[in-house]
Amino acid sequence: MRNIDLAIIGGGPAGLAAAISAYDNGIKNIVIFEREDKLGGILNQCIHNGFGLTRFKESLTGPEYANRFIDGVLERIIEVLKETTVLEITKDKLITAINSEDGVFQVEAKAIILAMGCRERSKGALNIAGTRPAGIFSAGTAQKYVNIKGYMPGKKVVILGSGDIGLIMARRMTLEGAEVKAVFELMPYSSGLKRNIAQCLDDFNIPLYLSHTITKIEGKERVTGIVVSEVDENKKPIKGTEKHFDCDTVLFSVGLIPENELSKTASVELSPRSKGAIVDETRETNVSGIFACGNVLQVHDLVDFVSEEAEIAGKSASNYILNGKENSETVSVKEGKNVLYVLPQKLNVNADNTKIFFRVTNTLKDVTIKAESGGEVIFSRKKKVAVPGEMETVLLSKEKISALKGEVVISAEVE
Amino acid sequence: MESYKFICIECPIGCNLTVEKNGEELTVLGNTCKRGEMYAKLEVISPKRVITTIMRTEDGKIIAVKTDKPVSKTKMFEYVEQIKSKRVKSGAKIGDVLIENIEEGANVIATSNPY
Ligand SMILES: Cc1cc2nc3c(=O)[nH]c(=O)nc-3n(C[C@H](O)[C@H](O)[C@H](O)COP(=O)(O)OP(=O)(O)OC[C@H]3O[C@@H](n4cnc5c(N)ncnc54)[C@H](O)[C@@H]3O)c2cc1C
Ligand code: SF4
Numbered sequence: 001m002r003n004i005d006l007a008i009i010g011g012g013p014a015g016l017a018a019a020i021s022a023y024d025n026g027i028k029n030i031v032i033f034e035r036e037d038k039l040g041g042i043l044n045q046c047i048h049n050g051f052g053l054t055r056f057k058e059s060l061t062g063p064e065y066a067n068r069f070i071d072g073v074l075e076r077i078i079e080v081l082k083e084t085t086v087l088e089i090t091k092d093k094l095i096t097a098i099n100s101e102d103g104v105f106q107v108e109a110k111a112i113i114l115a116m117g118c119r120e121r122s123k124g125a126l127n128i129a130g131t132r133p134a135g136i137f138s139a140g141t142a143q144k145y146v147n148i149k150g151y152m153p154g155k156k157v158v159i160l161g162s163g164d165i166g167l168i169m170a171r172r173m174t175l176e177g178a179e180v181k182a183v184f185e186l187m188p189y190s191s192g193l194k195r196n197i198a199q200c201l202d203d204f205n206i207p208l209y210l211s212h213t214i215t216k217i218e219g220k221e222r223v224t225g226i227v228v229s230e231v232d233e234n235k236k237p238i239k240g241t242e243k244h245f246d247c248d249t250v251l252f253s254v255g256l257i258p259e260n261e262l263s264k265t266a267s268v269e270l271s272p273r274s275k276g277a278i279v280d281e282t283r284e285t286n287v288s289g290i291f292a293c294g295n296v297l298q299v300h301d302l303v304d305f306v307s308e309e310a311e312i313a314g315k316s317a318s319n320y321i322l323n324g325k326e327n328s329e330t331v332s333v334k335e336g337k338n339v340l341y342v343l344p345q346k347l348n349v350n351a352d353n354t355k356i357f358f359r360v361t362n363t364l365k366d367v368t369i370k371a372e373s374g375g376e377v378i379f380s381r382k383k384k385v386a387v388p389g390e391m392e393t394v395l396l397s398k399e400k401i402s403a404l405k406g407e408v409v410i411s412a413e414v415e
Numbered sequence: 416m417e418s419y420k421f422i423c424i425e426c427p428i429g430c431n432l433t434v435e436k437n438g439e440e441l442t443v444l445g446n447t448c449k450r451g452e453m454y455a456k457l458e459v460i461s462p463k464r465v466i467t468t469i470m471r472t473e474d475g476k477i478i479a480v481k482t483d484k485p486v487s488k489t490k491m492f493e494y495v496e497q498i499k500s501k502r503v504k505s506g507a508k509i510g511d512v513l514i515e516n517i518e519e520g521a522n523v524i525a526t527s528n529p530y
Contacts, residue, residue, distance in 0.1 A: 047467050047468070047481075047526065048467045049481060053427070061467055061481055061526040061527075063479050063509070063526050064526045064527075067527070175466070175468065176495070193427050194429030195426070195429040197422070198421060198429070199464065203464070203488065390427075
């Protein structure tokens with residue numbers, strides 16, 4: 001069996017940045033496993049611009065952003081196994097993979113970085129009345145059809161869910177000649193970025209109905225129309241508010257969920273809140289030598305942060321391979337008031353300056369973002385608005401972390 | 416005095432911008448940075464957007480493209496038609512200029528290799 005230093009599962013932006021960072025930190029014996037025939041992950045289908053503003057100070061398209069990292073991997077001559085799917089990993093870091101050339105094979109690694117990304121939720125599609133005619137797609141699948149395969153899934157479109165992928169597809173399909181009739185959002189706020197509401201909906205006069213949901217999909221073979229209703233505070237449709245729309249296509253954009261089937265095979269402990277692995281600030285999971293980064297760890301809004309997180313994981317994995325495991329004391333980081341999840345969930349007391357990422361549970365106005373430990377406020381910042389769609393951060397300095405006596409609680413409080 | 420309100424699309428923060436127009440003079444409020452001020456002024460005078468779409472190569476492959484500068488918002492549909500009606504040489508690669516001056520000073524460039 002082949003032995004390698006570092007295995008990276010997934011060749012999306014997270015896997016690529018992690019590989020480059022590990023390489024530059026002294027680990028050369030790396031293999032990237034990617035099940036598709038090209039590197040870049042989901043960015044390949046995100047042909048719109050707006051990527052990389054934080055990192056490169058310019059507005060790149062998805063493939064352009066990916067390409068910068070693909071070039072970095074190629075320059076360093078890091079080994080990539082394409083069209084190779086990892087089937088299983090164990091906590092002893094034995095990897096079982098399959099491809100058409102070698103069949104099923106195994107590789108043993110000193111460290112593993114999980115970078116499998118996320119998939120789209122399909123839950124929203126389940127509770128709707130009507131048969132299941134053709135013409136119902138997730139927004140990401142539609143994006144793949146239009147941008148990778150080059151054909152349009154329909155002509156008259158409605159979109160359920162105001163996530164960014166749905167908004168981007170509203171513009172994309174409009175520009176390609178489809179009529180996008182409306183976007184319906186169950187919540188009283190949009191989960192997409194404001195700029196995407198402006199440039200994808202407002203620019204084309206596509207209405208966004210907040211607190212609305214689709215209650216019926218009509219059509220036998222192909223979708224012919226839908227019925228929508230307004231919903232009350234408990235998200236239940238309100239009788240008498242039904243409206244009908246003609247359409248041949250329904251897109252769902254109801255959120256993303258980390259793809260952690262493999263993590264489970266390795267006994268990696270997952271957080272029911274973030275739906276990704278529980279990690280410390282080095283992005284190491286509960287299984288020593290297994291790290292995670294990118295959308296498999298937490299669903300990011302911006303790929304720039306994916307790259308940043310992947311670099312942390314890459315560096316940590318190389319430290320682990322070169323120096324072995326450092327055993328240090330840890331404290332937990334917990335969710336306080338109005339906080340959906342925090343990441344990392346553990347801090348080593350000897351950690352460097354650390355950014356703690358978190359999301360709020362609902363839209364909050366005039367909030368104070370706080371970190372408390374042992375009854376003391378160790379960080380506090382005021383913010384006009386915090387929304388679930390945007391990741392928030394708390395920065396803890398090395399000094400503050402080393403002085404911690406117990407768990408840290410992150411909260412977002414409204415006066 | 417006229418006043419315009421819209422969201423800045425220049426970065427993910429999405430500031431709420433207000434532009435006050437006093438004759439020829441434009442005052443921008445609500446922006447956090449210079450980029451936002453420039454965007455706001457242009458949005459009032461002549462709104463512009465970057466177009467991203469796909470083209471086909473002579474051998475039937477697909478290549479992702481964008482305008483390398485924002486182009487007139489009102490002409491977006493026209494430009495998309497124009498871009499789609501052309502075929503790209505099969506050897507094209509990321510970064511290549513595929514259509515020159517689709518609008519004064521803006522080219523259509525490849526943002527991916529053909530696939
Ligand atoms: C449909 C869709 C559209 C999106 N659009 C945007 C957008 O417009 N803007 C934005 O900022 N973000 C967008 N995102 C979020 C985007 O996914 C992240 O910003 C970024 O791509 C995450 O990088 P990643 O490397 O973690 O995951 P991915 O890009 O998903 O890469 C994961 C890679 O792992 C591979 N993989 C998974 N499992 C295995 C396995 N078992 N064996 C081998 N390989 C495996 C996959 O093939 C894939 O290439 C979108 C996400 C989705 C799902
Ligand atoms: S004004 Fe500046 S900070 Fe605000 S959205 Fe525009 S570019 Fe971003």
